[in-house]
Amino acid sequence: MGFWLWRLFFFAFAEILLFHGFCSSEPAPNYSFLHQATSAPPLSYYDYIIIGGGTAGCPLAATLSHNSSVLLLERGGSPYGNPNITNLSSFGRALSDLSASSPSQRFVSEDGVINARARVLGGGSCINAGFYTRASSSYVAAVGWDSRLVNESYRWAEKVVAFQPPMRQWQTAVRDGLLQTGVSPYNGFTYDHLIGTKVGGTIFDGEGRRHTAADLLEYANPKGITVMLHASVHKILFTTTGRKRASAHGVIFRDASGNKHIAYLNDGEKNEVILSAGAIGSPHLLMLSGVGPLDHLKAHNITVVLDQPLVGQGMADNPMNAIYIPSPAPVEVSLIQVVGITSYGSYIEAASGENFAGGSTHRDFGIFSPRIGQLSTLPPKQRTPEALAKAISDMEALNPIVFNGGFILEKVRGPLSQGHLHLVNTNPNDNPSVTFNYFQHPQDLQRCVEGLRVIERVIQSRPMAPFRYNSLSLPVLLNMTASSPINLLPHHANVSTSLEQYCKDTVMTIWHYHGGCQMGRVVDSDYRVIGIDSLRVIDGSTFRDSPGTNPQATVMMLGRYMGVKILKERLGN
Structure with missing residues (x-):
């Protein structure tokens, strides 16, 4: 009996340590x-020079290393040994770190929405909320991918980074509420994208440790790959000698001390420079290297290699809106685990519990914290640094009971609204100017409204009853979410604004931006840059729509998928 009591105590103590974020880093x-x-x-x-060791770059480099020499250049550091990346309970700390050494680089779109881009080996998989789910079969067919190789490539990644999440009270209630609301059928636990409600995968294992795209480098041939950290690429080098059009043949990069290095491609027509720097980094670096809109490049005194006006066009970010539900009952700390995939183009997800993203003494709303830029209490254009600081101060002054609750969010599929990316200067370490044009297309706005109506029905459903105050109607909850600070005694009993206006005023990012080097416009179906030899772009910048409910699985798959295809071309089979 003593042995079993000891086992019970041990596992209970381990659960407490995990819940409070004391588990060691990977x-x-x-x-x-x-x-x-x-x-x-x-x-x-080298045979291949890959710019960007992110969600696509790591699996791509690992694959190519088996029959060629690969240089992988990552502008950030290693994710390993950093508990703010590894531990689920520390989610948000990396995003709230604004130092030059942070694995996350903040940027604010011209729309006013605060966003983030990764600056670490493993890319966005190191700083995201961890949800893992595949693209739909219709998405795969529309892009023109080989479905067999797509499925093999997903499974290749899933053996290392994907897990089934534990289903506790809040996520279970949201799942059952979605089903009672009519978001059906129930598809159980699956990575597949299916209409209805499902439990998706996660890159957090059973002990709450994050597994990132950097872990996929365990597949690499160590003799065929070199990974350089804190290697900031400044320019892609091109040659036109004896050729009808430009050909990439190397890159210039600088190390953490500012020293210049040049890496060239080995002789051979099949050797390539591959951009995998993400939806911000890839179009940005193309422009800095002379591939982009002619007038825009000339205005920045950049020598034009190719006039390509579509570089930087088609930038899109899936708008996300959320409703906060304070709970009279305790809730677990959870990120995204359940998703309701509606037939009209809105995805319903949820997160819950009190985080300590700013440190052990600072309560936080986790995935919706103003510390990480997720501010919905002011319309986007009013989210100034001063307003953000005030929101953080207001949050810290809240009654602890307010943090006992969770958010239900909706994300718009696609989206149909698109914008553009422009240079601000010629410093590769600075952010370019990005405009997403949230809700410019009326169908995006309508999908948001429909998603909010589903959330209302979920909140009112029987499974959610233990986690809501019956006196708080949807108008009151909307007002609480959009008011500063959040409190249990809202300023007004009713919301005078429409759901359409609520969508516009409370829009946030869910970090699923894409575009800038879209397939069919900047790259062809083999991801070769149109008009340039020996240069490809393989990452989310090539997407016209965000795949599935969350894109990271498909970005990892794309790295592996294209690595296999390129190796087959190289070997002639």
Whole structure:
């Protein structure tokens, strides 16, 4: 009996440690090929040079390393040994870190929505909310991918990074509420994208540790790959000598000390430079290297290699809106686990519990914290640094009972609204100017409204009864979510604004931006840059729509998928 009591105590204590974020960080794998860029030679030669060790770049590099020499250049550092990346309970700390060494680089779109881009090996998979789900079969068919290789590539990644999440009270209630509301059928636990309600995958394992795209480098041939950290690429090099059109043949990058290094492609027509720097980084670097709109490049005194006016066009970010539900009953800390996939183009998801993203003494709303830029209490254009600081201060002054609750969110499929990316200066470390034009297309706005109506029905459903105050109607909850600060005694009993206006005023990002180097416009169906030889773009910048409910699984798949295809081309089969 004593033994079993001891076991019970041990597991209960481990659960407490996990819940409060004291679990240790993931130990660094024994990657012999991982180096600081300060150790790079001034001049080097490779078969493939991949710019960006992110969600696509890591699986791509791992795959290509098996029959060629690969240089993977990552502008950030390693995710390993950083508990703010690894621990589920620490979600948000990396996003709230605004230092130059942070794995997250904040940017604010011209729309006024505060956003983030990754700056770490593993890319966005190191700082996101962890949901893992595939693209729909119709999406795969529309892009023109080989469905067999797509499925093989998903499974290749899933063996390392994907897990079934634990279903506790809040997520279970949201799941059952969606089903009672009519978001059916119930598809159980699955990675597949299916109309109805499902439990998706997560990149957090059973002990609450994050597994990122960097973990996929365990598939690499260590003799065929070199990974350089803190390697900031400044320019892609092109040659036109004896050719009808430009051909990429190398890159210039700088290390953390500012020292310049040049990496060239080995001789051979099949060797390539591959951009995998993400939806912000890839079009940005193309422009800095002379591939983009002619007049815009000339205005920044950039030598034009190719006049390509569609570089930087088609930028899109899936708008996200949420409703906060204070709970009279305790709720677990959870990120995204359940999704309701509606037939009209809105996805319903949820998160819950009190985080400590700013430190052990600071309560936080986690995925919806103003510390990480998720501010819905003011319309986008009013979200100034001063307003953000005030929102953080207001949050810290709240009664602790307010943090006992959760958010139900809706994300618009697509979206149909699109914008553009422009240079601000020629510094590759600075953010370009990005405009997403949220809700410019009326169908996006209508999908948001329909999603909010589903959320209302979920909140009023029987499974959610233990987690709501019966006196708080939807108008009151909307007012609470859009008021500063959130409190249990809202300023007004009714919301005078429409749901359409609520969508516009409370819009936030769910970090699923894409576009800028879209397929059929900037790259062809093999991801080769149109009009340039020996240069491809393989990442989310090529997407016209965000795949599935959350894109990270498909970005990982794309890295593996294209790595296999490129190797087959190289080997002639």
